[in-house]
Amino acid sequence: MNVEQVFREEHGRLLATLVKRFGDLDLAEEVTSEAIEAALRHWPVDGVPDRPGAWLLTTARRKAVDRLRRDRVYAARLALLQVEFSRADAPAGESLPDERLELFFTCAHPALAEEDRGALVLRCLAGFTTPEVARAYLVPVPTMQQRIVRAKKKIKQARIPFRVPDPHELPERLPGVLQALYSIFTEGYAAQRDDLADEAVRLARILRNLLPDREVTGLLALMLLVHARRDARPALLEDQDRSLWDRDMIAEGSALAERALTGGYGPYGVQAAINALHDEAPDFAGTDWPQIVALYDVLAGLTPSPVVALNRAAAVAMRDGAAAGLALLDALADEPKLRDYHPYRAARADLLHRLGRDAEAAQAYREAIALAGTDTEQDFLRRRLAAVEGRS
Template sequence: MDVEQVFREERGRLLATLVKRFGDLDLAEEVTSDAIEAALRHWPVDGVPDRPGAWLLTTARRKAVDRLRRDQVYAARLALLQVEVSRADPPAGEGLPDERLELFFTCAHPALAAEDRGALTLRCLAGFTTPEVARAYLVPVATMQQRIVRAKKKIKEARIPFRVPDAHELPERLPGVLQVVYSVFTEGYAAQREDLAEEAIRLARILRRLLPDREVTGLLALMLLIHARRSTRTELLEDQDRSRWDRTMIDEGTALAEIALTGGHGPYGVQAAINALHDEAPDFTHTDWPQIVALYDVLMTLTPSPVVALNRAAAIAMRDGAEAGLALLDDLADEPKLRDYHPYRAARADLLHRLGRSEEAAQAYREAIALAGTETEQDFLRRRLTAIEGRS
């Protein structure tokens, strides 16, 4: 068993459980780090336990109790916590994903700034590193560090309780939770970590049972329609073998996308509809690009952003030609959020290559490689660069 993979998979669930039980985010992070350090000392000698999640949880809880014993402020809690530690450990992972979803709603508290809620949740409860969170929000790492520190400080100063919100509070917090779940999915998909992508889908299914909201349905549809192409994700869409796509998942996602768009349009439902058009096309040539562009036009009215504009430009390039798409990309060159966004450089590289401007395309691919955040993305871009250089 890969020890590093165990830590990646368990860290977020462990933090969520500890925050819920102890009500102190800083304490939870400290003892989580202590438990992982203990595992690094013991597991290479004793072997990875059969239930690594339970081992880490037990170790972290005991370390938390030790810390609280030394802090008289928490003396009133100590007796109860000691009883809890002495109980038999639960099966690894039992109930933890649901507890994590509950904490997602907790961190979506309206007292926190909107830009801080998702960042805090991804860093502390979903187990993302600070650079991964920064990449998800298209901001520098230093900026993201400040946001996370600010959110933690606000929680302490405002004494925001770590509790499951009441039923009437859930709809207000839902958009922030959906954003976090989708960020977990996109990071997992980009890094080829199916555990993260599938966990996000599972959480979305739970959300849909609890809150049958149109946008919850749209998000679930969107993730299913993207994940259906996971076996070919390291290739350009035009080169993918569509017989390897998961047709059952596509059928479910398409049906949910139709439900999500019934009676109105939401951002996730529109994005799901775009991906349904990709998945339903018999081949790349017969993709309904005019309809996809029309849907991106709708999306721009709902959630205008440089990233949506970038995707719209790529679709227009397929409908009207590479030159039309490149002109739109050039118009976005000064957008701050796209400056370090590698898909923007990759999109320019592809269109420059289609126009026969190989040297410029190669340079754009080099820039994209330098900005890509995962080894999977870098490998894909290197293959594209090699192909261009070989043809040149």
């Protein structure tokens, strides 16, 4: 068994269980790290135990109790915990409880800043170190440290409970959890950080097992259908070698997308259905563009946004021609959210190129390169620019 894989799989469950028991995220993180350090010392010599989660939980509990014994403020709480441990501390047969759902909703609580939610999910549930989280979000480590500290402080100060929201609270709270996971996935996919995208998919699977909601199913389907094309990046969809696509992942994602749309439409389910049409098409020309435009119309009704309008315009260009798509893009030129959004500039460049307006296309590609956030995206756009300038 791969020890690193064990740590990734057990970290979130262990931390969630300790937070539930102690009610203190900082303490839980510290003893989780100490338990993993102890495992790194013992497991290479003694072997990975049959129940690695139980081993880590027992070790972390003991370390937490040692810390609490030194702090009189926690004396009363410690007495209660020791009674609890005496009943449950049976490492040989104990299975680690799965209380991650509480931590999902705590990390994505609406009281936290949006930029902090995904960072907390990676740090707490995926077991990433702070430098790894910083690298995922392309920010300096001190900046990420401040974000994580700020989020933890907010949890304490606002007394955000470590619990699953009541049923009437779920419609407000669940979107934050899903958005945090999807942000992690899109960042990993765009930057070709497959480890990051894989973690987002794994966490989405966990969330769906814990909460089989229709939109959770839709999000997992969407991730799988996009991630299935990872080996064909960074080429545009029309230029990708479809033999490189993961057909098993596509089949799973398509089945989940169909399930997500049973009984109603949700934003992630609709996006999954759009990507299923892309993945199931025999080739780019054979894509069902009228159906994709129709689904974008549904999505625009559910979550109207400039980005949805941009994607719809690209689909209209394939259905009705480049000129029709460009007219829709030009109508979005004054949208503030698209001003610094490089895919908008790249989409305009592509349609201008198709219409033979290469000087304008080259300028749009230069603008897109200046706005792109990763080296991978910039390199791809530079190649597109070189092709346009070559034809000119």
